[in-house]
Amino acid sequence: MTVRVQTEDFDLSTEVAALRAQNPKVGAVACFVGTVRDLNEGATVETMELEHYPGMTEKSLERIVDAARERWPGTDVLIIHRVGKLVPLDQIVLVATTSAHRGNAFASCEFVMDYLKTHAPFWKKEKTEHGERWVDARVTDDAALxxxxLDAGNAKAE
Structure with missing residues (x-):
């Protein structure tokens, strides 16, 4: 399975080993692990709660995987995104890509993460010392995409 949305934590080594084992032509693996920070916009983050629409979220992530595979044929992609209540230092997301060569692995990993940040239907609510607040999308995420x-308002595979 190339896309998972789950409450449970994940083990980077186990996930990468399983992804690599799928293809003997793999010469490179690139990974990104996003974690909960303890500080955001000047406020101490106590918890972060991630919400999603089951079914819709997975389909959105699968479209992102398809777009990466179209751009970099022969690339395998794994996305694991957690939902529920998390605390600082908890892992939120894993994006791992494999390819025959490092350039495609790095590029596809970064592409998937940029696309995910702007188009995956997740909502983040932080609890800080000032109360709870929803985390807004960032202009820098749109620029990265x-x-x-790809247009941040309507990203599609080429």
Whole structure:
């Protein structure tokens, strides 16, 4: 399975080993692990709660995987995204890509993460010392996606 949305934590080594084992042509693996920070916009983060629409979220993530595979044929992709209540230092997301060569592995990993940040239907609510607040999308995330030739409002595979 290339896309999982779950409450449970994941083990990076186990997930990468399983992804690599699928293809003997793999010469490179690139990974990104996003974690909960203890500080955001000047406020101490006590917890972060991630919500999603089951079914819709997985389909959105699968479209992102398909877009990466279309751009970099022969690339395998794994996305694991956690939901529920998390605390600082908890892992939120794993994006891992494999390819015959490092350039495609790095590029596809970064592409998937940029696309995910702007188009995956997740909502984040932080609890800080000032109360609870929803985390807004960042302009920098839209700019990151645009460098791939995708519009942040309507990203599609080329």
């Amino acid at each position: 645009e460098r791939w030739g």
